[in-house]
Each structure stands twice: as structure tokens, then as C-alpha cells.
């Protein structure tokens with residue numbers, strides 16, 4: 001397109017007032033937000049922080065924290081080593097080695113001999129949970145994930161199953177039928193790394 005083309009539209013930048021040139025409206029708006037928080041904390045006792053670790057933050061129900069591998073009603077790992085989670089994972093941090101299921105497990109052909117997630121590479125997107133056809137992998141509300149080395153943050157099958165044992169009462173399996181009676185109270189549990 002040429003510079004003198006009649007179809008060319010020229011858009012003039014809006015004329016700014018002196019206050020707008022010095023960003024005064026935006027500064028006033030920002031100070032207003034800060035002021036609202038100060039008033040909320042000082043007079044309405046609306047604290048927006050917690051005194052962690054003495055006070056535990058309770059994340060929202062759809063928070064995506066540390067993974068767990070779920071077990072079925074026979075205390076067996078639910079995973080059938082279909083590899084869908086590893087295929088869906090955008091961070092390529094799931095490594096599974098499948099093997100033939102034991103003869104005493106007639107309901108499946110395969111199970112994961114090894115199941116490893118690199119929790120440091122994970123971006124906690126939840127795609128693995130979405131992809132799993134048997135609800136075997138879930139992200140929990142555990143957020144205080146710490147380790148002294150990179151190796152400690154690579155969770156193997158044993159560790160992922162131990163997260164299930166540590167969280168199953170506070171966080172029932174999302175897609176399982178709810179047990180009869182009132183829902184258990186949601187609360188944070190100690191990290192399995194402690």
C-alpha cells in the first residue's frame with residue numbers, strides 16, 4: 001500500500017491533558033486502591049495476609065498443588081499405564097514405565113511399574129488430571145512443597161501414593177461417588193516431605 005492510497009486511514013493519537021501527561025489519574029486510582037486496603041485492614045479487620053506457618057492458608061477448592069496417585073477400593077494403584085497424562089503434559093515432566101498387570105488383577109492389562117513426576121518442571125496446569133480416563137492422577141491442595149535438592153523434588157510412585165494416603169480424608173477423589181453422610185471438613189495437611 002502506498003502512502004497516498006485513499007483507502008489508508010490515518011488515526012491521530014488523542015490529545016492528552018496536562019494531568020494525563022503526568023499520569024495523575026492513574027496515580028490517583030492506584031492510591032485509591034491502596035487506601036481501600038489500608039482502611040479495610042485498619043477498621044474492618046479484613047486481613048489479606050496470614051501469619052504463615054503458624055496460620056495455614058486454605059487454598060480455593062480448585063487450587064492445583066502437589067500430585068497424588070489415587071488408589072482403588074482394593075488399595076491398588078488406579079493407574080492403568082495408558083500414558084495419556086504423559087502425552088498431554090506440556091512440560092514433559094511425567095515418566096511412566098508400564099508393565100503387564102499381575103494375574104490377580106483381571107480388570108486391567110497394564111499397571112505402572114514406575115511412575116515419576118518432576119515437580120520442579122511441572123507448571124501445575126492440570127492437563128494430566130484432565131487426560132486421565134480412570135481418575136488415577138489428581139492435583140491436591142498441598143502448596144508448601146519444599147525440598148533440599150532437585151532429587152527430592154522428583155516424586156516416584158511411592159511418594160505419589162503417599163500423597164494420596166496423606167490427603168484422601170481431607171480431599172476425597174473428585175470424581176468418586178461421595179461417601180454417605182456429611183462431607184469431611186477441608187483442611188490443609190502436613191506436607192508429605194516433612
Ligand code: SF4
Pocket residue numbers: 085088089090091092093094117121122123124125126127128129
Ligand atoms: S500439571 Fe501439567 S505440567 Fe504438571 S505434570 Fe500435570 S500436565 Fe504436566
Ligand code: SF4
Pocket residue numbers: 078079080081082083084085086096131132133134135136137
Ligand atoms: S495416571 Fe491416568 S492417564 Fe496417566 S498413565 Fe495412569 S491411567 Fe493413564
